[in-house]
Amino acid sequence: MKEIVAIIRPNKLDEVKDALEETGCHGITVTEVKGRGRQLGITESYRGSDYRIDMLPKTRLEIVVEDADLEKVIKTIVETAQTGDIGDGKIFISPVDDVVRIRTGERGEKAV
């Protein structure tokens, strides 16, 4: 099992969510976060003065999938969240040791 953490543009959330649902991936946790990447934010200009806005609002998705579904889910996120411009975000993938469904106590892939 793998955990996918994706940082995406907030206005891409609905599109990504719908696309994931179509691929059969239902469970998702979403948080609104702020952060920056290599470009260190963007510049805004007020009355002739430039300010660097270095913490931009982003949306963070957490999804746990079976190994077999991993590539499919990554592909879906990349295809829907991509604009090709700076600020599209990143996906981080890490292994998951175990999963527990609290309601039934089921463990492992059954609980995902």
Add this chain to the structure above:
Amino acid sequence: MDVLSSGDTAWMLMSTALVLLMTVPGVALFYGGLTKKANVLNTMFMSLIAFAITSIIWVLYGYQFAFGADMLGGIIGNPTNLLFSGIGVDQLSGTIPETVFIAFQLTFAAITVALISGAVVERMKFSSWMVFVIAWVSLVYVPIAHWVWGGGFLSALGALDFAGGTVVHINCGVAALALVLLLGKRKEVKLLPHNLGYSVIGAALLWFGWFGFNAGSALAADGLAGQAFINTNTATAAAMISWVIIDYLKTGKPTVLGAITGAVAGLVAITPAAGFVTVQGAIIIGLVTSVVSYLSISYLKPKLGYDDALDVFGVHGMSGLWGALATGLFAAPFINEATGLFYGNPEQLLIQIIAVVVVFVYSFVVTLIIGKIIDMVMGLRVEDKEETEGLDISLHEETGYRI
């Protein structure tokens, strides 16, 4: 013998309410949107309380000293109706009831002091601000209003100020400068509007209310009011376009803050000139004023290093200065019996310069003295911790947003 005109009275009642709208909520929203999220309520509150305090001062003694019969050689009015006693319901001031004239002038005094708050936001103690409002209206606004409008020495000299270029805008801009020099810089010197939409609404209300301010200053519903009205709108539009062009030239992108700042600069600049110049003159006054204020904000402020948070000096002081001088250039004799340099009367420009210098120096020096005394007695500035935490929560135990 004066005769009441119901037409004039109706227009002046309307104008008074329009000017009130400029402060509450115009200035409150304009400034509130430009500050940090944690200071939005404090910023708006400064305008609200300034309006309330000035309202009381004005009826008790402010109007009487400003507009009473001249005494002491043009320095101050003779306050015969202190505490509003002896001002009858049917008493007239020209063709309108005196009560209406008093209320109209009240709104001018209130907005002038409220405008100063924009420079000192995010770091001034609220208690000190209230004391400052009382002292400043009494010792700075009232005398200057008398000199220019109440029959004092500047009006005797022939200084032209149709609706408040010197009395309101140079005055508040210079006072703002003096006060920020005493207060010092904020810990975080930035102009990063937390809600620019508020400021757009605020600027729009200023534009709307300014028709009462300028066209109302004709004190009648007549052709001169119409001239002031069209001049006000024309200069404002020209100044907005001018600022947008400057934005394009400097950064390649037009900004909304630039557009509304230009509009306010245009409103300020046309204020002294509204009832003296032609529409063609108004266009030039508007186009030039954005350049004056832009240069002041972008070059003068960083060079001198003062922290005029929302550019009260840059917009009101400098565009007020340009407007007062431009009145001496563009005043057309066929509009309102006053002749400027371009119509063959260079002396008018000299008189305007004298008026500007007098108001500039008096306002700056007396504001410095008032500020210094308040600083020594109760302190002007909030604690560092309060500034970091935000003034809404630390001074008022409230927050603007719970979303």
